[in-house]
Amino acid sequence: MSQGGDEGGDGHRPSREDIVRDRIEAFRRRRPRLLDDTVNLAHGAGGKASAALVENVFLEAFRNETLEPLGDAALLALASGERLAFSTDSFVVKPRHFPGGSVGHLAVHGTVNDVAMLGARPAWLTAAFVIEEGFAIAELREIAADMAEAAAGAGVAIVSGDTKVVDKGAADGLYITTAGIGVIPAGVALDARSVRAGDKVLVSGRLGDHGVAVMLARGELGITGDVASDTAPLGGLVADLLAAAPATRWLRDPTRGGVATVCNELARAAEVHIVLHEADLPVAKAVNGACEILGIDPLYVANEGKLVAVVPADQEEAALAALRAHPLGADAAVIGEVHAEPPGVVIIRTGFGGTRIVDMLVGDPLPRIC
């Protein structure tokens, strides 16, 4: 945006634009307001509406110091000095089976990954099932087998559970909720507030595979593509990364809302400015193609087997090498860096050479029509 207004060339206009921008920024920093009377799908999409719902309803009711950071996992400090990471997640994916996995794999990986992002080694899971009357036992067996396989791969045991059956029509097939606990090794302290200007932002592999695989598997789009979900347990990758780059500041798995959303959450929590480089984002060709057709941005698409890491610049090479040495991190890349100003904002240098803001999504990533 060069200059505004009708009569070009007068010098005070850009500063007026700056004033408007500052006013907007101040407005944006206010707590997200919840104006709706009813819950709609945007409240579950992981963007601004989700944040408004969680902060205004749940945080308001449950407020405590452990919950307050609203991370994917809670950090529990025991009297013995040991620290635990504790997390829970529900899985309602449709379709339940997609290239690369099923809701069973997700139910295990989603929770163990949230636990792993605090640097913990995931150890135990619980699983609760809400099942719609009429659900085929054969499919339930299949999904349980997927969960067992995923748990074995992640090195966790499913140690407690619950089963509820609801009337036909009261649920869509099967919903799974898992909770997980892991022990955080001594000396590991991952915290957004430790992120500093000059730090590097890394991603462990190609972006958007899971979200696009599921969208295509729904079969509503009339396009097909050779894309499989990346669903995978990240505990091993995290352990390797932390061994190679012990000063790693912060980790996050970019699930719902994608890398764009977790970078925004980091920029706000750490009060830093993040600059990403579009040309360095690893995205599979088929994913890019599908995203172009659907009018969505791979930066906002969900991943289920990737992590975003922030490391100090002097450990960038060690971190990248450790990620690339692991089978789940072969396509790892440095995608950006942390700056001080303006805080709370994420921008991207486009492949074309320009820049643009990468904001939180408002609702579901709605497709554009032309």
Added chain:
Amino acid sequence: MRFVDEYRDPAAARATVAQIEALAGDRHLKFMEVCGGHTHTIYKHGIETLLPDSVELIHGPGCPVCVIPMGRVDDGITLAEQPGVIFTSFGDMMRVPGSNRNLLDAKARGADVRMVYSPLDALRIARDNPDRQVVFFAIGFETTAPSTAVTLLKARAAGIANFSVFCNHVTIVPPLKAILESPDLRLDGFLGPGHVSTVIGNRPYRFVPAEYGKPLVTAGFEPLDILQSIVMLLRQIRDGRCEVENQYTRAVKDQGNLRALQILGEVFEVRPHFEWRGLGFISQSALKLREEFADWDAELRFSVPGVRVADPKACQCGEVLKGVIKPWECKVFGTACTPETPIGTCMVSSEGACAAYYNYGRFNTKAARIPVTAG
């Protein structure tokens, strides 16, 4: 994203920007991109951060979602709430505010509203649900109208009686004229709508240079297309020419797509007048179904209130659409009107000038000043 694509090459971008800088000199020129797809490309690739101060882009009325008046959204919601109706819509329309709610709210309250990517998807839903009435919320310029027309022809051929179209298709030339008639407008040229032109061709724009003395270059949708089209406009100005030129030759033929035009003529006729968000009533600016397709016309099959709803007073979408003010100059921009709580339609669609500016543009001048090391 590694684009080896020749239309996204940063080296070519730098060379073209240098050309633009040299051609524009110390003038200050304003060009309007008519099409919402162009607005999207401009923000997505950060084109405004590449342009010199001498060239300013004004985002025009070509976002099909942004021009739908509130009364029509209310009509759509009423249709969606009819018992037994499955209401189908493009995703962009779901959050467009009616006078007191949007389609997402209607869905949350129990209406069966489904997002589709094409009217053919809606027809498939009708075929799969023979005991339900399926209504398709048709919006868009000559770009999307042919697919609606093809769908209606298929519905008729297959005798699918439980399908109907709530037609809100509009045409590009009348609003362009309305903008050119606006007394407070100051523009030096237009980037013509590439997608629409693949259908209607370049000839319909001849009045722009002939009657209003403004050059127009039909532009493609890759970022380099936009920059090259700006070069072509600047060359016309340098040479003292004023004409319709075609940058998007790989897709746009002068005569357009004759088959698509024929199908449009077969299915649609021009409405005497249609209300545009922010621009008011514009005569002969929209399409409705021909008499022969009355059975598939949702406006005839169901009773829609058809109540005209005045635009909210604080909202300046009209001025933004005409390029009279920049999004940030609107009184409610970014405070009362945000992508979460849009007052005007320009804030709803990602192609709307206000939403695009809010999401992608707010920090561009500041961001451009931040020293960034190469990645």
